[in-house]
Amino acid sequence: MNVLAFTAPHVDYHALAPEIILTTTLIVVLLVDLASERNRALLGTLAGIGLLASMVPVLTLAVDGTDRFVLSGNPSYVVDNFALTMKALFIVAGYIVVLLSTNYVAEGDYYEGEYYFLLLTSVLGMVVMASSRDLISIFIALETLSIPAYMLATWRKRDPKSNEAGLKYYLMGVFATSIMLYGMSLLFGVTGSTVLVDISASLGSGTTPIVTLGIVFCVVGFAFKVSAVPFHTWAPDTYEGAPTPITAFLSVSSKTGGFVAILSLIFVGFFGQHDVWEPMMWALAVLTMTVGNLIALRQTNVVRLFAYSSIAQAGYILAPLAVAGELSTRQESLSAVVIYLLIYAAMNLGAFGVIIAVARKTRSAELESFNGLFEYAPGLTVVMTVFLFALAGIPPLAGWFAKFEIFRATANAGTGAGYVLAVFVGINSVIALFYYARVAQAMWMQSAPDGDRTPVRVPPALVGALGICVVAVVVIGVYPQLVAKVGDMATFAFT
Amino acid sequence: MILHWVWLMPAIMATSFVVILLLGKRMPKKGAEVGIAAVGLCFVIALLSAGSWITRVNDASGGHTVKEQVATAEEHGASEEAAAAEVEEAHPPVQPVVTERNWFESGGVKFTIGTLVDGLSVMMFIVVTIISLLVHIYSTDYVRGDRRYTHYFAFLSLFTASMLMLVMSLNTVQFITSWELVGLCSFVLIGHWFEEKPNSDAALKAFIMNRVGDVGLLVGMITLFWAADSFDILKINTLANSGGIDHLVLLVAACCLTAAVMSKSGQFVLHTWLPDAMAGPTPVSALIHAATMVVAGIFMVARLYSVFFHGLSIGSGNTNLLAVIGGVTVIGGAGLAFVQNDIKKVLAYSTVSQLGYMVMALGVGAWTAALFHLFTHAFFKAGLFLGSGSVAHSVHSFDMKEDMGGLKRFMPKTFWTFAICTVALIGIPPLAGFWSKDEILAGGHELGVHNVYETFMIVGIIGALMTAAYMTRCVYLTFFGEPRGAAADPHHHPHESGPLIVVPLYILAGLAIVTGLANFPWGPDGINLRFEYFVQPVGDYFPTLGVITFNPYVAVFSTLAGATGILLAYLYWFRGAFHGATSRNKAARAGYTVLLNKYYFDHLYTDIIVGDIKGPIARASYWFNQNVIDAVVNGVGVGSREAANFLYGTVDQGIVDGAVNGSGFGAEGTGQLLRRLQSGKVQQYGALLFGGAVILAGILVFTL
């Protein structure tokens, strides 16, 4: 038996450029950190620049527009419109998180270099996730974005809360991963391949128990990532305990990462098995939005409240997937999800930005600490109000269009289940308003605790982050065509 | 031609309203002069229009020949039918003068605004303008120095404007509008002294009870609109006449409108606001609650007579709603008048009962009679009110029992005018009241098959008797006997009122004497039955009515009734007859001597009448009035208030609102419950994770 000759695969470096740039950046950050103890301030900037740099190839690729395999003839890692859109989202979100972190990390003495290093690694994992089209890549990407996140969550080493947050996140993450792996192993066992296109080819349509089991377990792994009920339990505790910028990162980027995986799996991998995942998504969506909203009603800690809010939001995002099984509805649902993810990123990051800014003065995230904000920080209050009601979906703030797309996608199916789901979303968005409004109430309609009117100093980095988010939210809200277009373009190639 | 310009009158009055309201306070006479000038102007216009209407009628019926026929008809004393025929042809249709402008358009329906002038409206112009003018003048003295002097005159103007508007309105929308406006003015003027709660109560009562009637008005008018597909009163009448409208519809409409009549014209059982309305200044009572506004209901029936005539099938001579209501009111009102000590209340109830006559007359088809009575009544009742005002002006009270008596010698002018008006009201020939009331009775006697309406004649005569009696009582208590209370106050004796008050009294008294002749039954052509001739419309928009000729028997009988009433009252009060058990015998003797022993029945007769009417019946009816009707009305108010409280307290705040909040709490409660899931123990989370996964998988695996 002769040893077969090894032929090195041809790599499309242009397509791989974002990942490469990111990797170099994170190594540079690490080295700089090692090299000098003094200019820590540099690190954040460096990370930011690196992220922006990695945005360049994304744009060039978008301009170029051709869908391509990164390894010649290998459909397991591709660059298509969907991948590009998501990469862009991850990178920008990562950039905003860096902005949010700059002062936060600098002022409470943390390991700064390692912080950015891990952050970038996690972003790298997400960027990889966007392109991954086979089980192993997805698995690796997932771990790459998770493991650093576990550690970042517990970054405030001396704070037991932070430890607890990290531990819970870690353990739950590992549990979920193990379930997912088992599912993947089954799928591999049935189809003999890990590449999604091959899997869908050999699965055809229809399902068998083993396939069902595999799919369910796979999806559960990511349902955990997007904190869908009943796999959401880690989120509130982790969000509360973790450093706030990381909370923002988890609630936006890593959640989006989970959705990206789910999308690639069900749209590319086992689209034919929609009668498995459609009902699953339906149940998850309804459970998630309802439970999330209901528990959120009772929260007194803003971060925790936002944790539940982001759980509920995940429920909305899952909704279109419950009807995405038909070729007629597939694209609608996909773009609905993508649009929601884009808008949600802007809204949520912004909100956390304000929370960080306020906490700089109040050193607390309790709802009371927001009382009377309008009296001493009208600017922040208005901005926060914008984000809150965007999340609630009040026109003309971006959120309304996101919700609208959900309604549209669910109604599009024309099935009873679809309309019922739409009504669920409607009722839930009303419940949600109640707690968003409570925050607004605290800021506008309560008076400042012991009349402390000293203004809040907002560092430039934070101002930048908030600026980006506010502009995005308002502009998109008034002229949604911007994202609508992106949403329609973001399609999977090679399915 | 002036008849096209009558709209000037309301226009003038409205302007005067605005002017007084805005500039009145800065004027030397605080705006009164503007009002008086305006009304004076209107009076002139009214006279002119009357003149030109008369010529119009004469021209239409082309000179003398016709009248000769009438005359001959009369002379030959031909049978009534013949006479009727004669009169019919003698009086060819005179088209009313219509001026019309587009108002607005909605849903393809044109709403027009304009004036409809015929004998009826012209007659009303005269009444309204005269009384209003006199009241204006009278008021300058009566309410002198009142803190809201200017507003008072402003609203007098507004009232006159709306009243004139009402009587000249061309279509029902216009009619409703002005109908409500007069109501508003009455509200404002009754509540003129709103500082005291009773006054404002009275005002509210008046307005709200009228609102009740207005429901009927609205519904009725709406029904008529859809029936005739027009608001035009003439069109509605014409259609109703030509049978163009289904009888049932007419009936419904008529009944609904009757409700409006009841409230506006103080008919039983919606009359209770009228006495209370006396809380307003006396001139206002004279103008609004005696002479003009309260007859608006009568006017409406007269205006839409075809509707009522056919709707209630008056022609068929059966008893009907209007007649019955009228009848009841005549007696009820009169009975109530007995037991009042407040002079204005007496007059108020008297007004109620007189309005009852008019409604009854319309009910039996005696159109002209009703309107004629309206005409005469306006003057002498206004006279009475102003007289009572003059009295009150000097004794500062309306209580006859407490603060009056023997005023005859202090204020003779007032006394004489008051007396004349009283006699006119009682209906002693040759004063106004006699002629008009007599016609009503005659109508009751002569119209209708099998003389069903005789009943109403009897009612009328009884009413006449009672009227006579209570008015005599009133006069006695006021002007005769010994001064009491304020009247006896040694420090300042009651004094005759000034010219501004007395002159109007003279005028009204004079009118009370002469106006009766306006429909003088005999005499040469061109003199007799002028009122009927000019006022009663003839044409396809008006039903053909039976003709009423003067009936001497009825006349005599009613006069006797009146006289008896006076006599009995005289005996009772002036001579103190019939007091106690013994007095009965005296009464017997007195009756005996007076009536030249007519088989002793007079003893029984008078006994029963006087005794019962003055006693139980009156008291009973008053009790009924205060405790039942009024109670019911107030009860409705209170009841709805209570219902409201319950509805608001329990239903709205409790159930409807509660449901919503409840769901809110429910949501929070569930939230609270679900939080238990979040135990904080990582391994329970894990259990949830694995459990959830396996349940999901299990369900899907085993179901798919």
Place this chain on the structure above:
Amino acid sequence: MLLNEFLLLGAALFAIGVYGVLVRRNGVMVLMSIELILNAVNINLIAFGALHHTVVGQVFALFVITIAAAEVGVGLAIVLMLYRNRSSIDLDQIDAMRG
């Protein structure tokens, strides 16, 4: 050989692992139990690889082993830090945040 021999072995291992992670109070023990689950996965992968005559199964298994190592490393680090702050690694006591 029957494929199911291996698969069922894997399944058993998986279930036992799940039991372990849910009931062991000591953090380190929980990590050990996780290793059981991951090994169950690996057995599946290798067995299926053998079934389909492809090495992908083995490649996958290698990746899993590597990641497992990394995870354990991180996990132990976290547990260690936890121990430093509260000198106990009893998971039942870690419920400062709830609700």
Place this chain on the structure above:
Amino acid sequence: MENFLNHWGLTLAVFIPLIGAALMMVIPRAREDLHKWIALLTSAVVFGVTILIASYFDYDNSGQLQFVVNRSWIDAINSRYIVGIDGISLPLVLLTALIVVSVVIYSWNHWPDPKNPKAFLILTLILETGMIGTFVAQDLILFFVFFEVVLLPMYFMIGVWGGERRLYAAIKFFLFTLFGSALMIVSFIALYFLAKGPNGQPLNTFSMLELNNAQGIAHTTQLLIFGGMFIGFGIKVPIFPFHTWLPDAHTEAPTQGSVILAAILLKLGAYGFIRVAIPILPEAAESWAPWIALLAVIGIIYGALCCLAQTDMKRLIAFSSVAHMGFVMLGIATLTTFGLNAAVMGMVAHGLITGMLFYLAGSIKERFHTLEIRRLGGLLLQAPRMGWILGFCAMASLGLPGLAGFWGEFPALLASYNPAEGLSEPLFRVYLVVGALGTVFAAGYLLWLLQRTAFGVPKEEWEGEHFHDVEAPEWIAWLPLLLLIVVIGFFPNIVFHVTDTAVQSALSGVQTLTAAK
């Protein structure tokens, strides 16, 4: 000029307020006078623009949309920026512009706590954008957006500047409306997918014009879709039993807030029925009409009775709104030109009259520091002018002929005597009678209010206190409204002439339906 108006008129009317607001945002809070002037100027300019539009408006075919602008907006969902104005919108737009100006003027020296004119006026202007936008939007999504835009400012107005229970009231208002609009948007989307053109091809559009008389929707589906809109609009109107947010909102809101709420916000719902629900789904409208009418008359009586039970002046006026909007809905439910005319007229009249009443309540509160009816009294003695104005408004509100209110109620009743073909006449005649009875109650509670506040003598606690009568800003803010009440009362044609043909085209669907029968 006209050309310019055609292209920019409505857009300007809608967005000028935003420009003003943006300008004010950058000006420091301390410079209150500057803020006042900017706000006044802005609203005045908007009013001017609307006047211009009205003057160039072609009244002969007010049924046609005019000043139409149709630009691409969200192509992805085929929703476009379509604004246009016709006889139904025009009066409401004018009313809105007028009310806002008057509110700004009134605000000159009436500042609810916490003062902060800057924020208050900015919110007012944003409100104006939302309201005018709703009235001119001709695309369902655009309509929806504007419809929602008004929520936030009003929420903050109530919540920040409101009274005792302002938090509760504000959130209640917000939640109710949002709930409605959630169902509403679902209905809109259902229309988007289900509506078919004349030859059966799916329309997939949100443009109201194209959706009018949309074909090919199963009857039951129509009913459901209409139901969604019914709740959406009905809550805003508000129709019994969705009205409970209204008393709280009105009572707690600052004077200006209540005025805007009563005068305009309530109209959005009824307007929605006329503009959206009925033309697009005539069939469903016909099936729903009896029920809407039923709820309407219930509202009339119910609102009136609740008024009788009130001890707080403002709350009483609030409940009176329920009753009055009942008449509006009754008019709409008849599905006749008459009824819809009456409805629009009713909206305008109610806007002016109830707006005035709330102004008065505000000014009274400012002087007496309470609206407890039993503590008030003798207003006519202490502030006679205000007392007379109160009396005037009360009369107007109880539908006295010759004043605006009457033309909202009487034609509505008139119309319900015989409603559109296919609606049960006896039923609607019963409604007619019940509604007519409502007018009695109206007289009852309003006069009762008048008696207890204006009549009588002042209570001991105010003995000898001197209150300044109506002041300059109040006069300037109120006179236009008062005059309009009279003018419209005498020349209803001002409104009817504009709406008449417009509502006919709105009803064309229903008419074709009946014609088919």
Place this chain on the structure above:
Amino acid sequence: MILGATMVAQHITFGIIAAIVIVGALRVVTTNNVVHAALWLVAVLSGVGGSFILLGAEFVGVTQILIYVGAIVVLFLFGIMLTRAPIGREVNLTGSSWPMGLVVAIPIAGVLAYTLIDAFGTDHIGNDTRQLTAQVSDTLFQNYLIPFEVVSVLLLAALIGAIVLARKE
């Protein structure tokens, strides 16, 4: 003949391995002594490695032994010592929550068993299951190049992060 013999041999070896693995695993999750648990884990991991070799994946089998037994278990022991878990007997390693564990674990076992049997009832694995390690490396570097590279970054991150977290302040 030989074939049959090998088959028998395979079955017997598998039986032994399976027994070791199951028993070991059960002890790992039940024993009340931390160190014993670690040792039992060694048994399990070795057994699994054996089953790999039995399936003809020698390379993976060897890697398994090296990494797990050689590295990971050592890590565990370090962990055990650093967290001062009492070395001797200890009573409460299993919390009172063991019923919960069963409630979850048994259904899982059930579902898995059901589906597996349903799917691969009596599928046989061909006898020649051996694959060349070279193939493994080729596939790794041809098809899974990117994951491979990413894993390197990931390991670096895990390393550094772990150090930061675990180091004393």
